[in-house]
Amino acid sequence: MPGAxxxxxxxxxxxxxxxxxxxxxxxxxxxxxxxxRHVTAERLHAEAANSGVRxxxxxxxxxxxxxxxxxxxxxxxxxxxxxxxxxxxGEHHHFYFEGGDLLTDxxxxxxxxxxxxRAPAGTEIERVDVVVRLKSRG
Amino acid sequence: MPGAxxxxxxxxxxxxxxxxxxxxxxxxxxxxxxxxRHVTAERLHAEAANSGVRxxxxxxxxxxxxxxxxxxxxxxxxxxxxxxxxxxxGEHHHFYFEGGDLLTDxxxxxxxxxxxxRAPAGTEIERVDVVVRLKSRG
DNA sequence: CAATAGATTAGAATTATTCTAAATAACTCA
DNA sequence: TGAGTTATTTAGAATAATTCTAATCTATTG
Ligand SMILES: [Mn+2]
Ligand SMILES: [Mn+2]
Ligand SMILES: [Zn+2]
Ligand SMILES: [Zn+2]
Numbered sequence: 001m002p003g004a005x006x007x008x009x010x011x012x013x014x015x016x017x018x019x020x021x022x023x024x025x026x027x028x029x030x031x032x033x034x035x036x037r038h039v040t041a042e043r044l045h046a047e048a049a050n051s052g053v054r055x056x057x058x059x060x061x062x063x064x065x066x067x068x069x070x071x072x073x074x075x076x077x078x079x080x081x082x083x084x085x086x087x088x089x090g091e092h093h094h095f096y097f098e099g100g101d102l103l104t105d106x107x108x109x110x111x112x113x114x115x116x117x118r119a120p121a122g123t124e125i126e127r128v129d130v131v132v133r134l135k136s137r138g
Numbered sequence: 139m140p141g142a143x144x145x146x147x148x149x150x151x152x153x154x155x156x157x158x159x160x161x162x163x164x165x166x167x168x169x170x171x172x173x174x175r176h177v178t179a180e181r182l183h184a185e186a187a188n189s190g191v192r193x194x195x196x197x198x199x200x201x202x203x204x205x206x207x208x209x210x211x212x213x214x215x216x217x218x219x220x221x222x223x224x225x226x227x228g229e230h231h232h233f234y235f236e237g238g239d240l241l242t243d244x245x246x247x248x249x250x251x252x253x254x255x256r257a258p259a260g261t262e263i264e265r266v267d268v269v270v271r272l273k274s275r276g
Numbered sequence: 277c278a279a280t281a282g283a284t285t286a287g288a289a290t291t292a293t294t295c296t297a298a299a300t301a302a303c304t305c306a
Numbered sequence: 307t308g309a310g311t312t313a314t315t316t317a318g319a320a321t322a323a324t325t326c327t328a329a330t331c332t333a334t335t336g
Binding site for chain 2: 075077079097104106110111114115117119120123124125127128129130131133134135136137
Binding site: 018019021023024055056057058059062080 | 312313314315316317318323324
């Protein structure tokens with residue numbers, strides 16, 4: 001069983017048809033070793049740097065997009081500034097706290113959306129995103 | 139009744155404590171003369187140019203933000219690239235068609251969202267946004 | 277009108293992200 | 307395992323949306 005001891009990140013990447021390079025394995029570890037998380041490219045890059053991995057920001061962007069294309073991540077658009085990537089690819093929604101740029105999950109099973117009209121002719125629904133925008137209680 | 143004949147756009151601006159300059163009145167007309175609409179800064183700028191108004195893109199951005207602060211517009215974040223501004227400030231949701239960058243309204247009264255957990259401690263819900271992402275039927 | 281506060285704007289700056297093209301590393305299989 | 311092929315990484319340039327600066331206008335007010 002070649003390469004099974006560093007976690008199965010290399011395996012996970014191979015399944016996704018991505019060569020398990022040092023950079024991708026390091027990013028996969030940061031993303032998938034623990035609980036589900038939400039990251040921006042810039043923050044993941046900083047985290048990688050902190051954990052001793054030297055890789056370019058371009059590689060972080062490349063990898064995040066490749067992981068997304070492979071279904072390992074999804075993008076969450078809540079913020080006009082930066083794109084957030086989410087390791088939770090199941091159906092769920094988000095709390096978003098603007099001051100603090102903080103995203104947290106709302107389990108999908110709990111939320112029901114009723115009364116949506118059907119998709120316009122020639123289109124179909126790809127996904128329904130709910131974002132609950134929070135402000136601090138003043 | 140000074141300045142009532144060009145539509146009440148100047149009046150609308152005065153109520154919002156904004157000087158009814160030529161530029162702002164022109165933008166207000168484009169935005170508020172007809173049915174509700176969704177625009178980006180770039181598109182509104184192009185439209186203004188087409189309709190013979192010469193104004194800078196910076197002024198379009200300034201005005202859109204001032205109108206938003208005044209409650210005449212709201213922002214809709216559906217797209218990592220550009221910010222959309224919405225003349226419909228009532229409670230409602232959106233269909234978003236990515237290929238085509240097209241936003242359309244889903245009346246708010248029709249949609250019910252149930253099962254949302256309550257806001258985390260120290261925060262309160264500012265707004266709940268639902269975006270139904272569409273793709274063309276293949 | 278004159279004075280003043282506020283608005284507009286050209287162009288530079290900023291930020292997030294993507295692109296380019298050259299160097300490097302992973303994979304294949306003989 | 308090594309040569310050859312292909313995929314990946316990366317520095318730095320490029321792009322795109324948006325904001326900022328500071329100089330010039332303009333609406334308002336008395
Ligand atoms: Mn858009
Ligand atoms: Mn951007
Ligand atoms: Zn999530
Ligand atoms: Zn709308």
